Amino acid sequence: MTELNNEIKDLNERFEGYISSTKSKFDTIEKHIVENENEISALKGELDRLSKAQGSEQTNSVSIKKSNFEIGEECSVPSVSTHVKYCTDYRFYNLWYTPHYRLQQVAWTDELGMRRYNNDYLVALGSYYSTDIGDRFEVTLDTGKTFTVMLADGKWDSDCDESNMYTPCVDYNGEHAGNLLEFIMDKYSVSNEMYAYGSLDYYEEFKGSVSKMVYLGRDASEDWDTYL
DSSP, X not given: OHHHHHHHHHHHHHHHHHXXXXXHHHHHHHHHHHHHHHHHHHHHHHHHHHHHHHHHHHHHHHHTOOOSSXXXXXXXXXXXXXXXXXXXXXXXXXXXXXXXXXXXXXXXXXXXXBEEETTXXXXXXXXXXXXXXXXXXXXXXXXXXXXXXXXXXXOOGGGSXXXXXXXXXXXXXXXXXXXXXXXXXXXXXXOHHHHHHOBGGGSGGGOSOEEEEEEEEEOOSSOOSOOO
């Protein structure tokens, strides 16, 4: 009986030692977890501070940009034919923090499937004309048709001619041409025929090259500078 009691006592001591050792290990692990959480929290705070500072710098750099033209000034247009008027679906602009996206949320779709803000057609332009969302132009085609457009996106310089006026392309007759105005559309609202054709000059009223562009100033109804 005494021998059995000694074995039980020995087992209890070993068990208590194991429990004590395990608890010590868990205490150490918990300490490291707390330290790591504090470090992660500090890093998140620093990242948030830097992000806000970067956003402020971007906002300030955009705000001080000067337009390429004076209000009422006539802009140069390419000598190449610009009757090609490609279209891009507005859902392409899906980055919620950009003014491009915010503009599409307040734009509307007309009967031809083109996106409009007020009465302006929303278009992408080369940097020769502007890089500022909200800049407006009056466009006259060589057919005499006149309408207004608003910059909703900028074209990459690498996709444009050396003056950054237009995107070089080949029209449906195999002739060299320039895409100056790239219209923003709702691809589910345009006709199947126009969508297959790929250019707004499918419609008679939009045939013709750009013969004149006049800078109208910048729309001031919204903040088109800030990246949230």
